[in-house]
Amino acid sequence: EIQTVISEINNGVLKLTLNRPDKLNSFNEEMHLSFRAEIERAHSEKAVRSVLLTGSGRGFCAGQDLGDRDPRKGGERSDLGHTIETFYNPTLRLIRSLEKPIICAVNGVAAGAGANIALACDIVLAARSAKFIQAFSKIGLIPDAGGSWSLPRILGEPRAKALALLGEPLTAEQAESWGLIWKAVDDAALPEEATALAEKLATGPTVGLGLTKRLIQAAASQDLDTHLDMERDCQQTAGFTDDYAEGVIAFLEKRPAQFRGE
Numbered sequence: 001e002i003q004t005v006i007s008e009i010n011n012g013v014l015k016l017t018l019n020r021p022d023k024l025n026s027f028n029e030e031m032h033l034s035f036r037a038e039i040e041r042a043h044s045e046k047a048v049r050s051v052l053l054t055g056s057g058r059g060f061c062a063g064q065d066l067g068d069r070d071p072r073k074g075g076e077r078s079d080l081g082h083t084i085e086t087f088y089n090p091t092l093r094l095i096r097s098l099e100k101p102i103i104c105a106v107n108g109v110a111a112g113a114g115a116n117i118a119l120a121c122d123i124v125l126a127a128r129s130a131k132f133i134q135a136f137s138k139i140g141l142i143p144d145a146g147g148s149w150s151l152p153r154i155l156g157e158p159r160a161k162a163l164a165l166l167g168e169p170l171t172a173e174q175a176e177s178w179g180l181i182w183k184a185v186d187d188a189a190l191p192e193e194a195t196a197l198a199e200k201l202a203t204g205p206t207v208g209l210g211l212t213k214r215l216i217q218a219a220a221s222q223d224l225d226t227h228l229d230m231e232r233d234c235q236q237t238a239g240f241t242d243d244y245a246e247g248v249i250a251f252l253e254k255r256p257a258q259f260r261g262e
């Protein structure tokens with residue numbers, strides 16, 4: 001039986017590899033359930049201090065497996081509202097609410113929900129040969145997995161609309177220059193760079209990093225006064241962590257801090 005998501009923990013990093021390479025790692029039900037279970041594990045396991053998401057083979061993820069949506073196979077038409085509610089939305093919420101950094105290494109094409117799952121991660125590195133495709137319009141759908149929310153926020157309406165309405169590929173370098181991702185890197189360097197980044201974050205002050213993520217995500221939807229109150233509360237929490245005490249002591253002792261994630 002093949003594992004649709006390969007999962008391993010090394011040096012505090014939960015590495016998740018989407019693994020249906022023959023189908024460009026598109027999501028069938030089994031992969032949906034495994035992926036969600038792994039992100040839940042990232043929430044609950046203390047040993048996990050960062051997550052690294054990537055794909056096996058030449059693609060990152062081509063979104064929903066359309067073989068499972070073949071209208072010629074008969075029966076009722078699929079209720080996509082139901083599948084979104086059951087599979088994509090819970091996963092998106094789990095990625096955004098994870099109070100640990102999640103890095104995405106986009107090793108090849110990221111299409112449909114595959115593109116938007118990548119873009120929901122905190123830091124996105126992409127192989128220079130990778131492409132991002134809002135493929136939905138090609139089959140009559142709307143950008144899901146949070147895409148119709150994140151694209152206009154990140155890119156503004158003009159670029160978001162052109163990408164979504166046309167469904168044309170965006171290169172990794174263009175994605176970087178538009179600020180849609182953190183960095184395009186040489187294909188051969190991607191695994192090593194992404195792992196190094198995930199491992200570095202896994203040795204960080206996990207509580208503070210998680211609160212930082214929470215604050216930055218909240219910024220777009222609240223006013224400054226509300227946000228300043230939230231910063232106060234988060235700083236209060238961070239200030240009570242052992243990692244903050246260690247950070248200050250290490251600074252004063254002129255040595256690198258040894259954070260334990262609590």
Ligand code: T3D
Binds near residue numbers: 063065069083133
């Ligand atoms: O249904 C719901 O629950 C609602 C939620 C929807 C979310 C969505 O993601 S909708 C969007 C679904 N995705 C797409 O529309 C993308 C479909 N794929 C493509 O357009 C192309 O494959 C790519 C542009 C991504 C890559 O093109 P290329 O030329 O590099 O590769 P290819 O030859 O098209 O694909 C390689 C194989 O993967 C091929 O199989 P074969 O012919 O070798 O047996 C192809 O059929 C398969 N594959 C790629 N994407 C999918 C797929 N099989 C099933 N579903 C896919 N999405």
